[in-house]
Amino acid sequence: MQTKLTKLLGIRHPIIQGGMAWIADASLASAVSNAGGLGIISAMNANADWVREEIRKCRTLTDKPFGVNIMLMSPHVEEVAQMVAEEKVPVVTTGAGNPSRFVKMWKEAGIKILPVVASTALAKMVERAGADAVIAEGGESGGHVGDLTTMALVPQVVDAVKIPVVAAGGIGDGRGLVAAFALGACGVQMGTRFLVADECTVSAEYKKKVLAAKDISTMVTGRRLGHPVRAIKNTYMNAYAKMEADSNIPDEQLEQFGVGSLRKAAKEGNADEGCFLAGQIAGMVKRAQPAREIIDEIMAQAEKMMEGVRWDV
């Protein structure tokens, strides 16, 4: 299935793997790229040396295109931005802002740039700055979330920009991929379903929680500090929500409480103190599978639905 996204990135299937902090490393990224999607390494808050090592590891594991997700609020963002240009990674996705100051450097390095956006205003801004496509992410996704949902955001972004639009948030199977096409997107980004990929190095407890999740198993906290995140309900999330609702607890204390919780979930598998980021479609994720099987299953379902369809995706 060829779409504007597969043509833009030179990939086989219109599926990008989300850049999940503490999770999306060379192992998962290379598996997704080898399966015909676009694997992504998360640069999260890491320094350039760590990210460079993952990039080089990824290159030993795949000869297919892959990308790096750069969190624009990272304290190491300048050195990481420079490094990915030196390494000439095929694709960069960005989160938490407008990457315009890096666009020239990345373009000169031949990098395709796909910022994640949560509003039409940011989509228009990054299009003007030179982005090759945008990833319109709805608030049903895991991790940092915006207010708009995929169903409402994607068609509005499609109407607002001329560059290709990728849908993210709430997509876990072939039905979601076809729905994204219907809304005007040319591909999807998925995180949650890849959490249980065999090649995903996240803790066993994390995978267990995703596989056990129901539709209502996630919640959002962090709105008060302006950085809402969606994660699976547990002791940590409930405690955070309770503190957040108490306006007598100062912001600093709340901020402090969250420190280390992602690492505790992803690396240590600390069931109670970890923050297990996941999207609302966790309830649809029922089986651990190799990344290739996940992608093949989604594509088979979508291709069957798309038989006879003549949309320009």
Add this chain to the structure above:
Amino acid sequence: MQTKLTKLLGIRHPIIQGGMAWIADASLASAVSNAGGLGIISAMNANADWVREEIRKCRTLTDKPFGVNIMLMSPHVEEVAQMVAEEKVPVVTTGAGNPSRFVKMWKEAGIKILPVVASTALAKMVERAGADAVIAEGGESGGHVGDLTTMALVPQVVDAVKIPVVAAGGIGDGRGLVAAFALGACGVQMGTRFLVADECTVSAEYKKKVLAAKDISTMVTGRRLGHPVRAIKNTYMNAYAKMEADSNIPDEQLEQFGVGSLRKAAKEGNADEGCFLAGQIAGMVKRAQPAREIIDEIMAQAEKMMEGVRWDV
């Protein structure tokens, strides 16, 4: 276009108009039904006499099927439930709970029952109780909202029940209708787009606000009291949000603050003190049109996209 929904309800187009309190009256409902959709009269918190009068008025305006939306938390719910059975209205949709105690009476009156649900658990419960279909509504909708979004909720409800599923929330055009089909729904319920229908008797200020809305123009308040509602950002909503975040303000004061705000928006057009319920696709609603034109436009767009498609919707 025939779907499980058009066959179940005996309507021409798979579009149900949302049952908006203070807004969805005989005028709008009959216009939507005459245009081939399913018009809905909102029983809101009104008594049986008021609702009966709207039903009879609707019958003078259309000979097509229409429905009544019954809010299960209404103080008048028992008498309204009884009255719709006496009146043998063709369809009842329900909100805010499980209508199981009325199912037998309504079935005997030949009424089709479509509860609005926000989770797979409630969907399964109402299916067991005898519902004919469910309306799975995502939190991008206007008015009372659940946590799950349309993109995440609809396929999970489709997998959880055997009865037909209608998608609601975030749907404003033909693309949304086709996306709903892709997710496994057999029709949609739309509220926001019908707010600006010529036959909608809501205040001029309300229509103005919807037409001026952008993608990010709505917000949710009321989570603290367990009844979150989505509405257009204005003086009222900002003030409510501020009070809600202050845990030194007692719940009673918050509750009191909201009283009358829907009426002020819908009937008085009070720009600052009204609560202008609307969904996230308000940003996509750009023109006031007759209900028939809205429906025809959506169907033409969807039918063009569905050419050659062989989905079982």
